[in-house]
Amino acid sequence: MKALLPTGDADDSVAFGDVERPEPGPGEVLVEVAAFSPNRGETFLLEKPRPTWRPGKDVAGVVVAAAADGSGPAEGARVVAHPPASGWAEYVAVSTDAVAALPDQIPFETAAALPLAGLTALRVLRTAGALAGARVLVTGASGGVGHYLVELAAGAGADVTAVSATPERAARLVELGADAVVHDVADAEGPFDLALEGIGGEELQAALDRVAPRGTLVWFGQASRRPVTLDFFRFFSGPTSATIRRFDYTDSDVPDGDDLATLVRLVAAGRLHPEIGRTGSWTETSKVLRDLRDRGIRGNAVLTVD
């Protein structure tokens, strides 16, 4: 079958190759991939690809072989899935724990944008606790995770301030429920009960400065690649008893498939709107990865396997 393989080249980071069609294990389904979505984290991994690793965590398509142990969806089912890797291919084997059924009304292109970014947003907010009435700051809000954070937090009753570089990149955030949009954290009017930070560099300290006493900053990423700079004395004279919380989306008591089913239910009900800033054929993957790396895509990019 055809698959996208890492090249190690910074600008042309994947190329088509022929690989064996995967043989699913007993608790796995084989999915014929219709669409997939690359993530910023995968652009990092593609810089120094591990031997034998193939990219691809977010896919949607059709089950062409059901799991031998009887678990999961039947052959012919439309699904969205979150394999650990190897999904940028014609077929991928996925554990039935990491698959959710997809109603006919949700296109594969929409569903492919859900897994990593959607699971992360759902779990960040679950970690954060009660949101009704909370003042929430979201940095990197125009990204894949950011759009979902804004809509889910606003839907749960939070007062959301979103940070995004430009009005164009922030265009959808107010429609999705943000109460305020600023283009620099320094302009965000706090204090915030909760700050959700995924940029790094100076942004984390700037967000922390705006946290309320006993508030929480959830640190979930470093999209800028710049290490965070923190000053103890600035923190010490800042919000009393504030907490910085580590976040890893794989640290979840809820299986991926169950949380994917929640995301699908919200999309079907019109309560969650994947923001797909770029669509194209998978022949354009290297270019799309460059644009994603260079901050040129709003929300998620989705590529179709044709």
Ligand SMILES: NC(=O)c1ccc[n+]([C@@H]2O[C@H](COP(=O)([O-])OP(=O)(O)OC[C@H]3O[C@@H](n4cnc5c(N)ncnc54)[C@H](OP(=O)(O)O)[C@@H]3O)[C@@H](O)[C@H]2O)c1
């Ligand atoms: N901890 C976990 O389990 C977990 C899970 C998923 C993702 N992550 C991490 O979370 C971060 C966000 O992921 P994502 O998928 O939402 O990424 P994304 O789609 O690329 O969005 C990142 C956003 O950050 C903003 N940004 C500000 N300064 C930037 C800079 N110097 N370089 C690049 N972007 C910058 C950009 O918005 P503007 O241009 O509008 O400002 C961009 O839209 C990444 O670091 C990712 O690796 C962590």
